[in-house]
Each structure stands twice: as C-alpha cells, then as structure tokens.
Amino acid sequence: MRPNTSALASLRTFSRPLLAASVLALSLTGCSDNEVGDVSLGLFTTKDIKIQIFNDPEVSGVTCHISHVKADLDFSDPSDMGISCRQTGEITEEMIENVDKSKSGEVVFTASKSILFKSMKIRRIFDSENQTLMYLSYSTKETQGSHKHSLSTVPLWGTKAWKAPVTTN
16 A cells, blocks of 8 residues: 555645744743853753752742753753752741741742653751751652752841740750
C-alpha cells in the first residue's frame, strides 16, 4: 500500500508552524519579571543559569536570590539550585507572629522545573530557639539518587522582631 503523499505534505506543512509556536512558547516560559541574572553555560548548550529574586510575602524585610539551571528545549531541567536570603528591610514582631511555627514550616514559593512533574520549592521554617528564619530550596523529584537542596538563614538579631531566649535555671 502506497502512502498518501498529499496527506503527508499537509501534515508537514501543519507541523512546522506548530513546532515553531512550541519553540517560541518554551523560550518565553524562561522570561520572568523576577529574573535579575542570566548566565549562559556555553555556545553549544541550551542551558543557562537563571538568577531570580524572591521577596517573602509574609516577611517583607527578607529578599532571597535563587540560582538554578534552566534548560530550554530540554524535557527536564537539572535539579541543582542555590539560595541566599538576606534582611533587606524592617522585620517586625507582627510579621513573625503570622509565620507558620511548625517544624516543617510552609512553602512560600514554587516554580515548575520541567514538564515531567518536577518543581523547585522554597520553604520558610522558623527556628524560635535561635530567632532565625530558615529558607530551604529543594527539588520535588529525585535526581541521581538525591533530592537537591540548599539552605539560607536570616537571623532576627538587631530587628524589631528579635526576642531574647527564655532561660530556665
């Protein structure tokens, strides 16, 4: 049986614009209002290191910078990431009162890392004993036997939110 050449030709004609639209959509997903840095990993790769800014929605005096590899045109992004958080404004006692105080804290940021159900999350955990906010970035999918993660801390010392530890003698 001979293939229908006119059907194959129309399929090729239809798939070219679809492919072009898909490539454009994938490249635009890397664009972000909160992106403050973009470092190419080389001329012959589609991977870049993206640096994004994240302002804590509950504790407005904290800003985090997250670096991660973005692999445009790949089906999966690497899981490696880094995070650095600093006090960039006032932190008040009222802000800390609204923070989840459980041991697991709360997810304050999520970003998709691939179409294969992998995402990067940032979780805020409060260390009340040391009066410190901890920000843990992690991948939700195991890569090469490991869940990649990174940690940054913001001590409350010197802020209006700091409370002296209660000592029991």
